[in-house]
Amino acid sequence: MTHTVTYLGFIPLLPLAGALLIGLIYVVTCQGKQISERLYGILGCVGPVLSFFMAVKVFFALLSLPAEQRFLSHKAFTWFAVGDLDVSMGFLADPLSSLMLLFVTFVGSLIHIYSIGYMAGDQKFGKFFAYLNLFLGSMLILVLGDGPVVMFVGWEGVGLCSYLLISFWSEDTDNVVAGNKAFIVNRIGDLGFVLGMAFLFWGIGADGFDYLSLKANAHNLTAPVGVLVCLLLFVGATGKSAQIPLYVWLPDAMAGPTPVSALIHAATMVTAGVYMVARFSFIYAHVPAAGEVVAWIGILTALLAAIFGMFQSDIKKILAYSTVSQLGYMFAGVGVAAYSAGIFHVFTHAFFKALLFLGAGSVIIALHHQQDIWKMGGLRSKLPVTYWTMLIGGLALAGCPPFAGFISKDEILYSALANGHVGIWLIGVLVAGITAYYTFRMIFVVFHGSPRDQEAYDHAHESPRVMLIPLLILAAGSMFAGYANIPAIFGGHQRVSHWLAPSLVEHHPHSGVGLEILAIAASILAFVIGISIAYRKFTVQVDEPDYSGIKKFAYHKFYVDELYHKVIVAPYQFVGKAISRVIEPYVTDAPVQASGWLYRMCGLAFKVVQVGYVRIYAVYMVIGVSILSLLLSRSLNF
């Protein structure tokens, strides 16, 4: 049923090889004369771009097969085999992973190219590209892995790379703290993933622990184990994809260079959780209750992050919260069993979120690393390309028809409504309005009105072409990516949903046209209201408002970070200190020290036996032989 193709293995291998090569060159040359940035740039981009072409090849290879046979696999080698668990380093390309591959490599490549401009002149230019390649390679392993274990390799890989890249400018303590936070919060989620994997293996793993075997055996999974597996895996997803309660790392992750933020938010890392839930749709489909939990957590995250987004003043943090919020939509989608809608939103989101981040990067570079929107203003005339592309990105994010974000978001909201989740739908529409509001608050404040910081404004200049071209390509994507899945009501064929069908286990709701029109109308209405409030408030000249009351509460993000610190971090540190000061020296260490002392004394005593005289050694031998002979003679029976 599956076809074997060797080149599948090269897709993750190319960026990984690039990472190794660039890393080695960097290590060798960082002390002395450095090689040119141009060479690093070419080396860094060649792997991702080639991977993209291979992803296209994979896509067309799948397209040429009949729908139900669209599985390409490649088993590189047997990794380990213990008992029933036989894990090989295998790759699987099916419609789901091929779609992910396409945009991950495409957007990833563009971000690599953009970085050549963004990172120009940085001391650690080579190191940056090594990490970036490693990041993309890990993500490709995650997407292409043919089973949970291989996925976990990539899963951990992206976790590591996010840590390395967020704290890339490690001279600043804040960046290192942010990197640590991302890593630790992710580790908490990873524990959920590992436990989920263990229960999954315990449940149905005996007959093969890859997706295809698991899918075939999914009906054998008992309901309690199924719920447990789904929820534990979702804990993993909340870590990687920044959902309640583990979303706190993502806004702090803005400490990294902007291309890294774009890569984390658009092409790699955060989409992993959504992909994982869709990947395991064959299990989630069996336990709708778990799906409901996923959907509610998703939509609540969307609401919470959207509220935070309304009050942020850092351009990157606004975008960060918008990502958290959009991820919430995706989980709401996969939670209500509309897996293809969720994945489609991942797909369109990759384009406009990468665009917005890269655009924000362009603004930040133009203003010499100024990120506070209340210090910007009127940049429309100075940065025309950036403005127009970001406007397109903003419209897509806010859900303006017919941009990409509208079509995919509407698909999710309609699915929620059609599947009877009216509450989720209502919150979703509300969030759509808020999204439109805060997105255009940002765009109006940054680009319209008159400059708030005249000096910075005067020095601002449009970014180099190597940065603008990716922006233009992504803008085109943000405009047209939605057309891949136009719903039937607009005369489309939902090509993406049909394409994904063989990989997923989902039932498309069949409800009346009326319901669909209602959903679309509500979305458009929410968008119009949101954008018009923003227009009224922010096209006129305003400065940073002083927040009070509930607004101040929201400005400080409901003090969630402080709460976590008080409730979890501080007691944990207290217990740690208590253990290291009381239990360790007196309870655990003392016996260890004593036994160590005893052991050493025995050793010194035994040293005496090594007298150095051959005759004594011969005596040992004779004694040994004698004892052995005596014992053996007793066991003889004749």
Next chain:
Amino acid sequence: MQDIMAILPLVATITGAILVMLAAAFESFRKEGISILGIGLFAFAFFVQLTVENGPPIAPYETMFNGMLVTSTFTKVAGLIILGCGFFSALASQTYFNQNEGFVLEHYCMMLFAASGMLLLTMAAELITLFIALEIMSLAIYTLIAADRRSVLRSEAVLKYLMLGAFAGAFFVMGSVFIYAGAQSTKFADIGRVIGESGFLTNPALVGGSLLIVVALLFKAAAFPFHAWVVDVYDGAPVPVTGFMATAVKTAVFAVFANFLVINGQLQEGWVSYLFYISVLTMFVGNLIAIGQNSLKRMLAASGIVHSGYLIIALVAINSEQFTGSTILFYLAAYAVSTLGIFAALSYLGGEGEKRHSFDDFNGLAKVRPYSAACIAIFLLSMAGIPPTAGFMGKFYIIAGAFKGGYITLGALGIVSSILSMWYYLRLIIAMYFREPEEDFEVGELTLAPLGTFVLALAVFAISFIPVAI
């Protein structure tokens, strides 16, 4: 003809040895040329061994030369390990003798002869052949130790080894005689048949004979209570030779040991309970000797005793019905890589006249030579059995095999012993990384040994990925 093809690596090694001996007679071949020739011949023999078609994966007594020799995947892999050990020891020798006295042109020739004896040892399926192979190996090793006639230390070492070795050799011959008396043959196949027909414990001649042979093999493997020579001899030998002895000789001896015990299931069963105690005592006595040592070479010699203890665990857990020897060979390969690595590093870090030899001499090495210190740390962690190194996997396979064979106590004691061994392995790491250097050591011109060290450090990780069925 097929027989000849199967022993081609042996032929290559012996021919190589003779070639080096002839080359040494010419004026134009001096130290450097001979070194390159010796290293190259080991590499050549390794590839011959690699390419030769070597029969079925499990060692049944499909015999060659009228039942004198046997080849299987087991002997092939053992041969590869031995020749690999030879190659890296030769690399180390080249560098060692750049800054140490006592080089003789016949050095590489003797190494090749020793290797050929070992190869023959792994293939021997008949007691007389076995004895001859044992002696070829031993005589070449004696020469290697004491090639520097002026050194009292070397002479003392070789004398001890020679006397006790002769003692053990006598046991072996006596054992062969008893076995011949019991089975009317010296061929493994015939001995196995006789045991199968009349039983093992009912035949005193066979029991006595096997006792004496096992004692001789335990002596060569440095198992308790036949271990006492090891520390003094290893200490007295030149560093690369010590490395060669610790790895290649051990590989050959354990290959023979396994081949001998699987002659017949009853033979192995009769020995299991004694080997059980011997392995436990070997591990613990080895550990106790090792922690008392201040010299690195002596510590490594003592730790070699401990590793023999683990290998005897594997011998206890042999399932003679389906013997593949894969756990034994894996452990030997993992051990060989780490040990050779350390000895290769010692042969260039030691400086002139093995000046740097005690733990204290290695204080602060990480600051002066970070790469060498990192490699040594990798080797030590592998020997201590820390994942993800080959040493860890080797111990894992052996202990898992013991559990699977029902020897829970033995496996547990193996784990305890491995914890105890951390003491002296970590001691060197602490010295290298957490102490301040006291005296600066000049190290001469570095040539091939550092390269070998680096390759072996990579191999420590590479080998751990080879899957082995327990």
